[in-house]
Amino acid sequence: MKIKRTIMVIIALALVVGTIYTVPPTRVSAAKRVKISAESLYINPGAVRTLTVSGASGRVNWSTSNSKVVSIKKNGNKATITAKKKGNATITAKVGKTKLQCKVKVSGKKVLIAYFSRSGNSKKVAKYIQKQIGGDMVQIKTKMAYPSNYGKCAQQAQKELEDDIRPKITTKVKNFDKYDEVVIGYPIWWGMAPRAVCTFVEQYNWEGKTLITYCTSSSSGVGGSAAEIRKLCKGAKRTKAFSAYDGEILNSNLKKKINKWLKNIKA
Numbered sequence: 001m002k003i004k005r006t007i008m009v010i011i012a013l014a015l016v017v018g019t020i021y022t023v024p025p026t027r028v029s030a031a032k033r034v035k036i037s038a039e040s041l042y043i044n045p046g047a048v049r050t051l052t053v054s055g056a057s058g059r060v061n062w063s064t065s066n067s068k069v070v071s072i073k074k075n076g077n078k079a080t081i082t083a084k085k086k087g088n089a090t091i092t093a094k095v096g097k098t099k100l101q102c103k104v105k106v107s108g109k110k111v112l113i114a115y116f117s118r119s120g121n122s123k124k125v126a127k128y129i130q131k132q133i134g135g136d137m138v139q140i141k142t143k144m145a146y147p148s149n150y151g152k153c154a155q156q157a158q159k160e161l162e163d164d165i166r167p168k169i170t171t172k173v174k175n176f177d178k179y180d181e182v183v184i185g186y187p188i189w190w191g192m193a194p195r196a197v198c199t200f201v202e203q204y205n206w207e208g209k210t211l212i213t214y215c216t217s218s219s220s221g222v223g224g225s226a227a228e229i230r231k232l233c234k235g236a237k238r239t240k241a242f243s244a245y246d247g248e249i250l251n252s253n254l255k256k257k258i259n260k261w262l263k264n265i266k267a
């Protein structure tokens, strides 16, 4: 009887111990892990990025190791950083005792974004691109404004294209030579770039520069426009052209597509 009870106690104990060791350790919920949205960035001067700390329950204290290279604007768990000039800076986000860091390298690459825009679509895309890759921006303006009436403007544009006219422009970029990378943005007019864009690009020496083009259109897409511009920019390194449609300006899907394109062409 005593032996039987002892055996029962041993079995019971074994069961309890077994249960304890087989219970999985409590999993730390992913949401509670404090994370920063990027741990390293390589950006051009003028580029603006947002860093986000997720999973933090307390206050986030942001700082930059060098505000002359990367400045910072704090907004709770987010910080908007702006690349100022070539160099390195570390962005630190402190949450309690946790220290999160993003190492930012600012390139010395000089970028120019030149766009032509009649009704604002190409301008909106230019502004978005500038936020992503930084750089200086200039609008290609004609000496004579195009008619505000669509039909009249379409007629004039058609005539200019047929006769391959170069309308006079007032835009002149000083020190074009200093730029390494030039973005040319324009709307599609009768399947091609407005002739003023040709006037603009033909003024400069493109040797050794990287040429990036994008267009906006209601439905046509790039067509032969990018090939024509490339031909006019002799000696420039070419990249894949981008096209945005009026209906998607500037929705989140288009922003994603622009980001992917810029990443692929290493802008």
Ligand SMILES: Cc1cc2nc3c(=O)[nH]c(=O)nc-3n(C[C@H](O)[C@H](O)[C@H](O)COP(=O)(O)O)c2cc1C
Binding pocket: 116, 117, 118, 119, 120, 121, 122, 123, 150, 153, 154, 155, 157, 186, 187, 188, 189, 190, 191, 192, 216, 217, 218, 219, 220, 221, 246
């Ligand atoms: C004169 C003229 C010609 C156009 N031709 C075309 C065309 O051939 N194909 C097309 O898809 N859209 C065409 N469009 C529409 C524009 O390309 C489109 O609306 C573009 O996004 C306008 O850009 P913007 O707002 O920067 O001027 C034309 C617009 C104008 C004013």
